[in-house]
Amino acid sequence: MTGRREERWIVFALLLPALVLYGACFIWPTGVLLSRSVTEAGELSLVNYRELLETPLYLGVIWTTLRISVVTTVVCLVIGYPVAMLMERAGPRARILLLLAVTVPYWLDYIVRTYSWMVLLGRYGFVNQVLMWLGLVDVPYSHLSSELAVLVGTIQVMLPLMILALFAAMTRIDRTLMDAAAAHGASAWRAFRTVYLPLSMPGVIAGALLTFVNTVGFYITPALLGGPRQTMISQSIETLAAKLFDWPMAATVSVVLLVISLAILVVFNRFFGLERLAGGDR
Amino acid sequence: MHDGRRKQDATGVRIDGVSKAFGSRAVLRDCSLDIEAGTFVTLLGASGSGKTTLLRIIAGFLSADRGDILFDGRSMRGVPTHRRRLGMMFQSYALFPHMSVFDNVAYALRMRGDTDRLAARVGEALELVRLEGYAQQRPDRLSGGQRQRVAMARAVVANPPLLLLDEPLSALDKELREQLQVEIKTIHRSAGTTFINVTHDQGEALGMSDSVVVMGNGVIQQAASPQELWNRPVSAFVARFLGGSNLLRAERRGAEARLADGTVMKVHGPAPDGPVELAVRPELVTIGEGADDGANAVPATVRETIFLGEAIKIVADVAGHTLEARVPVARAEAARPGARLVLRWRPEDTLALPAEAGGKDGAA
Ligand SMILES: Nc1ncnc2c1ncn2[C@@H]1O[C@H](COP(=O)(O)OP(=O)(O)O)[C@@H](O)[C@H]1O
Ligand SMILES: [Mg+2]
Numbered sequence: 001m002t003g004r005r006e007e008r009w010i011v012f013a014l015l016l017p018a019l020v021l022y023g024a025c026f027i028w029p030t031g032v033l034l035s036r037s038v039t040e041a042g043e044l045s046l047v048n049y050r051e052l053l054e055t056p057l058y059l060g061v062i063w064t065t066l067r068i069s070v071v072t073t074v075v076c077l078v079i080g081y082p083v084a085m086l087m088e089r090a091g092p093r094a095r096i097l098l099l100l101a102v103t104v105p106y107w108l109d110y111i112v113r114t115y116s117w118m119v120l121l122g123r124y125g126f127v128n129q130v131l132m133w134l135g136l137v138d139v140p141y142s143h144l145s146s147e148l149a150v151l152v153g154t155i156q157v158m159l160p161l162m163i164l165a166l167f168a169a170m171t172r173i174d175r176t177l178m179d180a181a182a183a184h185g186a187s188a189w190r191a192f193r194t195v196y197l198p199l200s201m202p203g204v205i206a207g208a209l210l211t212f213v214n215t216v217g218f219y220i221t222p223a224l225l226g227g228p229r230q231t232m233i234s235q236s237i238e239t240l241a242a243k244l245f246d247w248p249m250a251a252t253v254s255v256v257l258l259v260i261s262l263a264i265l266v267v268f269n270r271f272f273g274l275e276r277l278a279g280g281d282r
Numbered sequence: 283m284h285d286g287r288r289k290q291d292a293t294g295v296r297i298d299g300v301s302k303a304f305g306s307r308a309v310l311r312d313c314s315l316d317i318e319a320g321t322f323v324t325l326l327g328a329s330g331s332g333k334t335t336l337l338r339i340i341a342g343f344l345s346a347d348r349g350d351i352l353f354d355g356r357s358m359r360g361v362p363t364h365r366r367r368l369g370m371m372f373q374s375y376a377l378f379p380h381m382s383v384f385d386n387v388a389y390a391l392r393m394r395g396d397t398d399r400l401a402a403r404v405g406e407a408l409e410l411v412r413l414e415g416y417a418q419q420r421p422d423r424l425s426g427g428q429r430q431r432v433a434m435a436r437a438v439v440a441n442p443p444l445l446l447l448d449e450p451l452s453a454l455d456k457e458l459r460e461q462l463q464v465e466i467k468t469i470h471r472s473a474g475t476t477f478i479n480v481t482h483d484q485g486e487a488l489g490m491s492d493s494v495v496v497m498g499n500g501v502i503q504q505a506a507s508p509q510e511l512w513n514r515p516v517s518a519f520v521a522r523f524l525g526g527s528n529l530l531r532a533e534r535r536g537a538e539a540r541l542a543d544g545t546v547m548k549v550h551g552p553a554p555d556g557p558v559e560l561a562v563r564p565e566l567v568t569i570g571e572g573a574d575d576g577a578n579a580v581p582a583t584v585r586e587t588i589f590l591g592e593a594i595k596i597v598a599d600v601a602g603h604t605l606e607a608r609v610p611v612a613r614a615e616a617a618r619p620g621a622r623l624v625l626r627w628r629p630e631d632t633l634a635l636p637a638e639a640g641g642k643d644g645a646a
Contacts, residue, residue, distance in 0.1 A: 176376040179343055182363040183370035183446070184436060185393035191364075194389070198380050 030258070036251035048252040058236070062256065065232045068147070068222070069215040072154040076162040076211050077204065079155075084166035084203070088173075099167075106160035114224050117153050118144060121225070145227030153221040158214060162207040169203025205272050213261050233257045292475045293353045293367070293444040294319035295340065300349035302335055309335050311500040312349070317478065317493075319354070319443075322470050324479040326487040327497035328523070333480040336497070337448055340478065342366055353444070364393070369437030371450035375429045377421040383408070383432050384417040390440040407435035410469065427458040431465075438469060445470075447479040451486065463490055484524050488512065496520050516552060518559040518635045528567075530560040530603050534634050543601040547578035548629035553636045561633040564595070567607035568626050569616060577626040584621045587614070598625065 040047045052058045087098045105113065120126045121143040128140040143149050173196060181191035219234035226232075233253060240250035295317040302310040309332040317323050325333040338344045340351055342363035351358045358366065369390065377386050387404045391397055408414055411431035421429055430450055437445055447466070451459045467490055470477050481487050487494045488508040495505040496519075503523075504516045515521040518529055532539040532549075539549045539560060549560060582598035582605065589595075594614040596607045607625055609617070616623050 174374065174376065176372050176374055177378060179341075179363075180370065180372060180376035180378075180436075181389070181393070182343070183341055183368045184390040185364050185440070186389075187362070187364050190393060194393075195378055 033251045033254050033258075036248050037255045040248070048248050051249065052252055052256070058253065061231050061233055061236045061253075062260075064230060065216055066260070068150060068154060068218075068230070068232065069212050071151055072158055072215045073208050073211045075151070075155050076159050077208060080159055080162040080166055080207065081200075081204075084163045084170055087163070087167050088170040102160050102163050105156075106164075110157045111220050113156060114153050114221050117149070117156065118224055121149050121152070144225060145230070147226070147230050150222045150226040150230045153225045154215050154218055157218075157221060158211045161214070162211050165207035165210055166200065166203040169200050169206065173199045201272070205268060209264065209268055212264055216257065216260055216264075233260075291441065291443050292319035294355070295444065295476065295478065296352040296355070297336070297340070298350045298352060300336065300339060300346040300351070302332070302339065302344065302347050308500050310339075310346075313497075313500075313502050314349075315495060315502060315505055317476060319476055320474050321492040322467070322477045322479065322490060323493045323495060324481055324487040324491040325495045325497055326481060326484065326523075329482055331497045332500050333482075333497055334448055337446055337478065337480050341368060341370065341446055367442050367444065369440065369442035369445040371430070371433050371437050371445070371447045373449040373452055375421070375426075375433045375453075377429055377432055377436075379421055381421075382417065383413065383419050383421065383424075386421065386432055387435045387439050390436050390442075394440055396440060403439060404435075407439040408432075410438070411435045411465070426454055427462065430454065430462060434462075434466070434469070438473060441473070441475070443475050445473075445475060445477045447477065449480050449482070452481065452483070459486070466490065488524075496523060498523065515561060515633070515635065518561070518638045521559075521561045521633075521635060522638070527561045527563055528603075528605050529635075530562070530601070530605070531637065532558055532560050532634070534558045537629075539632075539634055541601045541603070545580055545601045547580070547632060548576070549632045549634040550630050551632070551634035553634040557637045558634040559637050561635055562605070562627055562631060564606040564608040565593075566627050566631040567605070567609070569596075569607070569609055569613060569623055570626065577628050578632055579624050579626045582623060582625045584617050584619055584623065586619055587617050598623075600625065 037048050038044060038046065083098075083102070087095055087102070090098060118125075122128075123140050123142040125143075127143060128137065131137045132140060177195050177199070178191050181195045182188070186194060216232075217234055218232055219238065222230050222232045223235055233256070237250050237253050237257070240246045240253060297313055297315040297317075300310055300313045301308070313336065325336060327333050335344065339346050342358060342361065345359075353366065378389065381389070384404055387407050388400055391400055391403065404417070405414070408417060411434050413428060413431050413435065416424065416428070416432075421432060424432065430453075433450065450466075451462055454462065463486060466477075466479075479487075479490065488511070491508060493505060494508055494511050496503040496511070498519055504511060504520045506514070511520065511524065515524060515527070521527045521529060530541060532541050532547075534549065534553060534555050534557075536555065537548055537550075538546055539558060540546050547560070549558075551558075551561075553559075580600050582600045584596055584598050585604075586597045587594055588597070589611075590608070592611070593608045594611055594617065596609060596614065596617045598605050598607065605625065
């Protein structure tokens with residue numbers, strides 16, 4: 001009983017640096033951002049938001065961003081799930097090799113990786129050379145400046161994260177559960193569907209969340225691999241702030257980006273409970 | 283659930299020359315065994331003796347390198363686990379954590395498409411294990427004993443003709459273990475199906491089973507009824523693993539054997555002439571000079587006495603060996619530490635067993 005208050009003070013003291021940092025680097029700028037977006041000539045006003053909703057260009061950017069993020073998340077999940085599962089099932093040596101194969105690209109800076117896609121997808125790039133050699137195309141044309149190119153880039157950047165999130169959840173699945181399922185009449189497919197898949201859901205949710213929220217904020221990848229029609233939210237913020245010096249509008253678009261990310265978190269929390277991601281599930 | 287069960291609802295299992303190695307390590311070597319339909323058989327062996335491996339081969343989780351498993355005379359080669367009509371219990375319970383108790387038990391019925399009167403049958407199974415009120419609970423809200431009861435309900439709800447139990451009781455404390463031993467035996471009796479149990483606990487094996495299979499060094503050492511195993515172990519390995527027996531090194535020649543110090547005694551038992559170990563059960567040893575009735579009699583010095591309630595355990599030095607005797611309290615007055623007396627036992631209780639090659643590995 002006696003140590004209780006004291007303990008609380010110690011915890012608070014230990015947290016102080018984190019709180020200061022958090023306040024200075026996150027709360028404060030976010031507050032400034034918010035206030036910029038809702039003021040016009042020093043007065044409270046929603047005129048910026050009205051402009052955003054009435055400008056097809058902005059709406060188009062938001063729609064493109066959401067579309068690319070959803071497709072990236074889904075494709076990463078579909079490709080990543082079997083890979084993560086293979087990794088979890090593999091013997092210790094094969095597991096380490098696969099883990100390296102997945103994580104080494106992740107350690108490489110993603111700008112480097114994006115530039116290498118430019119090389120591969122360009123007019124005289126590797127992809128075209130292979131296609132021409134196969135006789136599938138006669139005239140080389142650039143695959144860049146297309147949504148496909150952007151997706152290839154975002155998927156390649158996010159895939160390792162997705163795989164690691166899935167793998168982490170899968171290693172927590174007790175293997176004897178699959179034996180128990182088989183012993184009590186479940187075929188391999190039904191055992192997967194009724195036991196493995198539901199128990200891997202924390203990984204699916206964590207991976208999807210990480211992928212989606214990260215992709216929504218992508219900047220370099222669409223800038224290098226995409227064209228004007230693949231402009232994503234972060235790019236338009238940069239244009240507004242650095243080229244057009246339209247700070248209020250830049251703030252407004254930033255708030256929209258923040259709201260989208262928060263909305264995703266809230267929805268996931270509502271349906272799945274984020275605490276499950278920490279492994280406190282069951 | 284009791285009567286009216288037909289005999290063909292139990293699977294007869296034949297293990298035919300099964301060998302299995304992991305890498306260069308031979309875990310099972312040419313194991314053969316017939317398990318009659320409807321019996322309760324226990325595979326008994328030290329940790330690492332290959333019991334689980336054999337059970338997993340029977341279940342179809344692993345395939346044998348050589349040999350075959352037959353159910354009712356039919357080879358199980360190529361038959362996947364889910365078609366072998368099993369129930370199974372695991373040491374770690376292996377309950378599905380994302381399902382309620384009800385859904386865990388119903389699983390065995392749903393996966394087989396056997397959903398007539400589903401709720402009623404799940405209810406009956408939960409009643410059988412005395413967990414009626416727990417259907418909607420999650421397994422992680424239950425105690426270890428309750429979880430294993432749920433696992434038991436799941437294992438028996440579909441009336442599988444063969445139940446496999448991989449040390450289901452070894453994670454539980456002693457009292458619960460003994461309680462569940464009785465419950466499992468009762469369920470076996472009422473189901474009339476074949477149970478194959480795995481344990482490293484001699485008491486559990488001898489107490490629960492119709493037949494005990496002692497495994498050691500990748501080989502089936504002896505398969506026999508508990509009484510037979512207790513009274514007539516075929517090797518020093520088995521006697522040592524079951525525990526309790528005195529084992530004296532000796533040299534056999536015909537009906538006699540000579541201990542290291544020259545003492546000669548009359549022996550029975552299967553070992554051929556040569557080095558043997560003589561197994562003598564402590565409860566068959568008596569004290570006293572007695573008449574010349576042909577018994578083996580050896581002088582002994584009492585080292586220690588231990589009161590056991592109904593009997594006294596006497597630890598004595600005999601011919602360079604330590605020997606234990608268990609004597610009724612009234613007959614043990616002469617036994618005090620340091621006392622010299624004569625210990626006797628009958629020649630037919632002196633089992634000459636083949637000595638273990640390489641010493642004592644595999645003892646519990
Ligand atoms: N999948 C496996 N890979 C390699 N070795 C194994 C595997 N399964 C079991 N073993 C080894 O086989 C031996 C027997 O194991 P097991 O059948 O589990 O013994 P028990 O159940 O009698 O304790 C042990 O030495 C164990 O390490
Ligand atoms: Mg085992």
